[in-house]
Each structure stands twice: as structure tokens, then as C-alpha cells.
Amino acid sequence: MAPNLSVTMLEQFQVSPPPNTIPTELSLPLTFFDIPCIPANRVQLLLLYELPNASKTHLLQTIIPDLKRSLSLTLRHYLPVASNLMIYPSNNAMPELRYVAGDSVTLILAECDYDFHFLKGNHPRKADDFHPLFHKLPRISNIHESRDSPKKIPLLALQVTIFPNFGMAIGFSFHHVLGDGISNISFIKAWASINKFGGDAEFLASDSLPCFDRSICKDPNGLAQMMWIQIKDKIGKFSQFGDENFEHSKVRATYDVKLEDINKLKNLVLKKRPKSAHVSSFTVICAFVWTCLVKSKDAEADKNIDEHDEYFCFLANHRAHLKPALPTNYFGNCLSLSFVKVMYSQLINENEGFLIAAEKIGEAIVKITQVTDGIGILKDVESVMSILQRADEKGNKIAVSGSPKFDLYEADYGWGRPETVENVTNDVDGAIALGKSRNFEGGVLVGLSLPKAKMDAFERFFNDGLRMIV
Structure with a gap:
């Protein structure tokens, strides 16, 4: 380096x-x-x-x-x-x-x-x-x-x-x-x-x-x-x-996922789980990256990992869901936190892990977007934060920030599009950073910050997993 x-x-x-x-x-x-x-x-x-x-x-x-x-x-x-x-x-x-x-x-x-x-x-x-x-x-x-x-x-x-x-x-x-x-x-x-x-x-x-x-x-x-x-x-x-919580041994890397691969992931879910509630690019990318990250845990472990619940967190934009709806140009915060949990052994299952993750994330998305008032959206904030903090302390929580809909490559100051966009927030919160691909129409950019051994393991699971999907 x-x-x-x-x-x-x-x-x-x-x-x-x-x-x-x-x-x-x-x-x-x-x-x-x-x-x-x-x-x-x-x-x-x-x-x-x-x-x-x-x-x-x-x-x-x-x-x-x-x-x-x-x-x-x-x-x-x-x-x-x-x-x-x-x-x-x-x-x-x-x-x-x-x-x-x-x-x-x-x-x-x-x-x-x-x-x-x-x-x-x-x-x-x-x-x-x-x-x-x-x-x-x-x-x-x-x-x-x-x-x-x-x-x-x-x-x-x-x-x-x-x-x-x-x-x-x-x-x-x-x-x-x-x-x-x-x-x-x-x-x-x-x-x-x-x-x-x-x-x-x-x-x-x-x-x-x-x-x-x-x-x-x-x-x-x-x-x-x-x-x-x-x-x-x-x-x-x-x-x-x-x-103070930033691990200085971490490396940053980004992965450009083509629309062709995203569609393969979607088709696999629709074929194996035809009744899935919500199958979008966000759903399948999050499910696939989550399972790859959980499988990568062994790269940092000296012994087998005991059975436990794994948590996946995401934020939902509620501008269109509130009654009355907020305008799309509303400037402020309009997000709520949601999470799903799946047993570790289920997530690392070679055949079912990705499908279970996609199904659970899709169900959570549908549920949270059906709520239209503040109390329904933000109820039990304190208890949810406590649950997720305990999971985070044990290394059993993964969050996602950003969205494939976010296109910072449109930010042209007069010198052309940016060559690279980095969401550096995930150096300290460990989140999966999602954004629109610069190189592939309809693609998604996945940004990660991980210890080197775990990044190497993730890359193997990520590349091999995409190759195996027909």
C-alpha cells in the first residue's frame, strides 16, 4: 500500500x-x-x-x-x-x-x-x-x-x-x-x-x-x-x-454491482420465495451483502462462533408516508429506524441464508412504510436503541446507510462528475454504504470499511456468490 x-x-x-x-x-x-x-x-x-x-x-x-x-x-x-x-x-x-x-x-x-x-x-x-x-x-x-x-x-x-x-x-x-x-x-x-x-x-x-x-x-x-x-x-x-471507536487497522473498499447481477439476485428470490413481500434492488443487495459479511466473521475468529441472533438495521424515508405527506424537497430529518433479526446458523446456510435475509428485509420494509403517524413510526425508540446497542457491542449488528437512489455523481462543480464518492461515516459505525454506481447504468455501489482479513474474506464470498447465481 x-x-x-x-x-x-x-x-x-x-x-x-x-x-x-x-x-x-x-x-x-x-x-x-x-x-x-x-x-x-x-x-x-x-x-x-x-x-x-x-x-x-x-x-x-x-x-x-x-x-x-x-x-x-x-x-x-x-x-x-x-x-x-x-x-x-x-x-x-x-x-x-x-x-x-x-x-x-x-x-x-x-x-x-x-x-x-x-x-x-x-x-x-x-x-x-x-x-x-x-x-x-x-x-x-x-x-x-x-x-x-x-x-x-x-x-x-x-x-x-x-x-x-x-x-x-x-x-x-x-x-x-x-x-x-x-x-x-x-x-x-x-x-x-x-x-x-x-x-x-x-x-x-x-x-x-x-x-x-x-x-x-x-x-x-x-x-x-x-x-x-x-x-x-x-x-x-x-x-x-x-x-475513539475507530479501528485503525481497517481498510476501505468499494464494490460496483452491475444491474445484471442485481436482476439475478431478484430473480432468485422471486423463484425460490414467490410470495416475498418486497423484492427491490435495495432488498437483495442488503440481503446479499449482509450474508457475506456474517460469513466473513470466521476470518476474525479463533474458534467456532456460538449460535446467536444477527441484526440488520436500515432507515426508511417517510416523506411520502406521513398524513399529510411532506414535500419531496423537505429539508430536515424524516427517517425511522427498523431492524430484522435472523439466527446466525440460518444466515450462513449456503442455500437458504440469502433468501431468508431477503424475505425478512422485504417484510420489514413493507411493515414500516405502512405506518403514517409519528407515534407509530418512532414508538419504542429507547428500547430499540438499547437492543441494537447490545447487539453492536457483541459485533452482531450490521446497518446500512445511503441508498441506490442517491446519486452524488451528479454533483458537477464545473469540472465534470466526481471520480469517487466515499461515505466515510462507516469507518466508525461499520455500516454498509450504498449509492448509485458511477460506471454501470442501474448498478449499485457498495462501500465497506473492515479489518483487512475480514475484507479479504468478504470479497471471496461476495465474488463467489455472484458467480454461482445463474
Whole structure:
């Protein structure tokens, strides 16, 4: 492997929306979807672009100033991105997102001489090497560890790292309370469009303005208040995704699954389990990768693994399921957590494991999308989190983030599509990162971060499993 990646910090900018074009203050209440995200892990997305003819002078004198200007203009339309999460420990006030004049987003400019082409490949690369490409957000451990003054937590940190004559990396660190994947990606694409066209006319013409109206997320039972009462004393307990939990021996790799292979997986389920409730690309990819990962456990074990339950977790987007439905451009969180469990011996069964996993995941998807109100969607959050935390501590939980519907390869800042998109969040939460394939129409990109031995074992099961499906 290549030597360790390091960066040289060049400059730090604080980028604000254009003055006199926005309100001087904005306050957004948190909904029952947002509250559970307060202690959650930050979301880290990395986009790598090739700029083979861009000298350091051109990057610093043209590309970076353009990015700063377009970011400022984008914040005009995405004002909550420049706001802060406010928590008030000394009273019963609810947390909120709050913007006041002068608030800004931190943008770090750095330089790197690492092998850019090695970094952007799909092959296993040291997970450690991606972390210097991000500016970290401060975390909340426990709101009672400090004095009673309000806590002010920024929601986005950016780092642009230049590789002169090779390319550029843009690292996004989002606080999850700001919004879910749909929201974050809409911001990234808006910034890309405004930078590419040198203004926001094209973005405005696309009718893509975000909706921040929290009143449309109905909460007649005061669920947000109840959830805050439950969570505020347990922020430290449920916050398990800090860097202290990152295994530095991990490697990152991505696997491009062609539509042809996805259809083979679907056809196998439909043939062997014709009454399956929901057979989609998401269902079969998750089921197949889950079974391959569980089989890979033996690569790390010195003895046989005892029988136990394995858990698979996924998030469901509820914009279309609520009554009334939320608009597709709603900016915020609108996700709920669901999980399925299957016995270890069933998952590793050569003939039945994948089919059982696909059937269980499909049933869970149908069940969760039939719920239309907040209490039904988020009931028993505390008990579910406790179950999954225990499973995670034992290494028996696998989650998925992202979706085949997410297409960050559309984020063209004027230099073409990104060469690589990495969801680096899974270095610490161990999730399967899904996205749309760059290379194959209808394909799915699967991103993993695993210890090297387990990654090698996974790759064998993954490749052999796809080859065996007729």
C-alpha cells in the first residue's frame, strides 16, 4: 500500500451568506424525527475530482475563490446549514436550530501530495488515510458535563484538499440533526450547480428550493417533547460513534454491482420465495451483502462462533408516508429506524441464508412504510436503541446507510462528475454504504470499511456468490 496520507493546512475561511439578502435571525424547532439525531454520529462524505491540468496557482487563484463565492450564495438558499444547534441545559426549553447574523460555515483549505490515483480506486485502501481530508465537527458527549450555559454546535464543516496537477477532494462533515441523506445531498448538488454556472439562476430554474417549514410535520401528541425528555440525559450513552471507536487497522473498499447481477439476485428470490413481500434492488443487495459479511466473521475468529441472533438495521424515508405527506424537497430529518433479526446458523446456510435475509428485509420494509403517524413510526425508540446497542457491542449488528437512489455523481462543480464518492461515516459505525454506481447504468455501489482479513474474506464470498447465481 501507499505511504500514509498527510495534509498541509493552508488557510481557514468562515463563509457566511451574502449580507442583506437573508433574515438576520432564523429559528427552526426540532421535530420528532430530528430529536433522535442529536446524539448520532456525524455524516462524512468525500468527493474526489480529477483536475489533471490544474496547477497550484490556478487552484488557489481561481478554483478556490469560485468555491467560496458559490458556497456563500448557496447558503442564502440553505440558511439552516449556516446555523447552529442550540441546547439549553439549565431550563426546559427545547433544542433548536438557530441562525443569527454573522453565523458561518468553516471551510478549511489544505494541500496534499499523496498518490491521488491510488486514493480514488475501488481497491482496499487504509481507512486512516481518508480522515485527514475532513475538518471535524465538535461533538456532544453529555450536556451535564459542563456549566448551565447554552451549548452552540455547528452543523457543517468543510475541507477542500488540493492535489496540484492531479485533482481535488471536498470533505463534508454534517451533523445529523441538520438533515438526512436526501437533505444533505440536495445541498451538495445545489452548491455544485451554483458553482458550475457562476450563479443561482440555473438552480432557481430547476425548482429545487428546499422547504424548511417544520409546521407541516404534524405532532399533535407532543412526541418531540417526550423524546427530548428521554434522550437529553442519555446523550453520552447513545453516542457511540466517536473516533475513539475507530479501528485503525481497517481498510476501505468499494464494490460496483452491475444491474445484471442485481436482476439475478431478484430473480432468485422471486423463484425460490414467490410470495416475498418486497423484492427491490435495495432488498437483495442488503440481503446479499449482509450474508457475506456474517460469513466473513470466521476470518476474525479463533474458534467456532456460538449460535446467536444477527441484526440488520436500515432507515426508511417517510416523506411520502406521513398524513399529510411532506414535500419531496423537505429539508430536515424524516427517517425511522427498523431492524430484522435472523439466527446466525440460518444466515450462513449456503442455500437458504440469502433468501431468508431477503424475505425478512422485504417484510420489514413493507411493515414500516405502512405506518403514517409519528407515534407509530418512532414508538419504542429507547428500547430499540438499547437492543441494537447490545447487539453492536457483541459485533452482531450490521446497518446500512445511503441508498441506490442517491446519486452524488451528479454533483458537477464545473469540472465534470466526481471520480469517487466515499461515505466515510462507516469507518466508525461499520455500516454498509450504498449509492448509485458511477460506471454501470442501474448498478449499485457498495462501500465497506473492515479489518483487512475480514475484507479479504468478504470479497471471496461476495465474488463467489455472484458467480454461482445463474
